[in-house]
Amino acid sequence: MAPEDGASQNDAADAARPESDATIVVRLPDELRSAFKDPLGPLYTDAEELLSDAGEPLIAVGDIVTYHFEQADRRPDVALVDGRTKRQAVDDEVRETVEAPPDRIAATNPAGTLTVELLTALGDAVARDGPTTVVVDGEEDLATLPAVLAAPEGATVVYGQPDRGMVAVDVTAETRAEFRDLLERMDGDRERLWALLDAEA
Known part of the structure; x- marks a missing residue:
């Protein structure tokens, strides 16, 4: 989930874009980047071992994580x-494996941000009955944070830790509070963020 170091370089260009569903709701401030350098949950290197411990539903953030689950x-x-x-x-x-599922939602989300479009797509995907893939134009790294709040308790959200493995976050009241705190520290319209996630601040 660690965001790309160059994400903030796109801020001026993002701000110049016309208002749309891709409107940026919150941005990751530079001082918060260090919070994502270490895993935010147990680290796994074997997909089948992770799956044996995972709850339902299973939410995967990232192409490589998704690919490993498909291979398993x-x-x-x-x-x-x-x-x-x-x-x-x-x-x-x-790419062909992770984008193969027929039920897909497209979303735009620049690096280092969370947009209306991504947050809406995430909520829609969680609410659907069958497997759904959100195909992001931009970057999905920060989606782990709202995914933990959007998912029901008992779910598992998995993201990739570069060069280390896969991190599994079980959705509980405690992890929701932890991830809500991280989102509270982001810059932008947090009231709108909570409304889009249908979560209380």
């Missing part, structure tokens, strides 16, 4: 992908 014959209930890993495009096999 477990399609995530919700997957968020952006076609990139460690600032590089994923290979064709990964």
Whole structure:
């Protein structure tokens, strides 16, 4: 989930874009970046071991995490992908695998931000009965934070920790409080953020 270091360079361009569903709700401040350097939950290197411990529904944030679950014959209930890993495009096999599910939602989300479009797509995906993939134009790294609040208790949200493995966050009252605190420290319209997540501040 660690955001790309160059995310803030796009701020001026993002601000100049016309108002739309891709409107930026909150941004990651530079001083908060260090909070994501260490895993925010148990770290796994084996998808099947993680799946044996995971709750339901299963939410995957990232192309490589989603690919590992697909290879283990477990399609995530919700997957968020952006076609990139460690600032590089994923290979064709990964891209074709993670974008294969027919039920897809497109969302725009610039690096280092959370937009109306991404938050709405996340909520819609969680509410659907079948597996749904949110295909992000931009970056999905920060989606782990709202995913923990949008998911029901008992769910597991999984994201990739670069060069280390997969981090599993079980959705409980305690983890929701922890992730809500991180979102509270972001810059922007937090009242709108909570409204989009249908969560209390």
